[in-house]
Amino acid sequence: MTTAAGHTEAIRASRVIGTAVSNQQGEHIGTIEDVILDKTSNNIMFAVIGFGGFLGIGESYHSIPWSVLDYEKSQGGYVVPFTKEQLEAAPHDSIDALTKGDGTGARDKSYEYYNVPPYWM
């Protein structure tokens, strides 16, 4: 797994933001809108993917575990192992709601939905 710059592990957050996301069927899913960081535990909580909408109106944001994002050089973006249907049915909300309080609500829901082992246990 390498980043756009050919790195294997170290990735600049500013380069992650704005990167396209597709699924393994080659369908465009959305764009990385932000990465949510945990101040107290040194962990990346989740990525936020924007799924469209017009000028941000009606745009829906999904929290997705960082570890499921694989950078695919040939696609010029991240690939996630989910179908469009799985993603459409996934927990989503406004970014403010996703990062509300300590953000663990959206984090826990997304790890559970995508069946990703929690990093915090």
Place this chain on the structure above:
Amino acid sequence: MTTAAGHTEAIRASRVIGTAVSNQQGEHIGTIEDVILDKTSNNIMFAVIGFGGFLGIGESYHSIPWSVLDYEKSQGGYVVPFTKEQLEAAPHDSIDALTKGDGTGARDKSYEYYNVPPYWM
């Protein structure tokens, strides 16, 4: 410790980038230029602070452990527990060099210099 938005733990990477950094003596140190993420371990490797220079020419970048950044609402930015002299003598380089390979070179040097317990052991 709270973010600008009043959160306690969940912080948007896009809001961290560009935030001012000062020390406990109230001296302006620089600006968070980027946050370096570890793709394979779910961890935040380090923050990159820019220390000035003109139009990016001669600008010097320091890698700094994420855990030492405390957000101070009254300052509108992060505060680090180091003197200007400590920071001036700290390891620094271009951002490309800091994130070279897997980024562990710059990470290890900065944790050692600032005497911060490594998260990866």
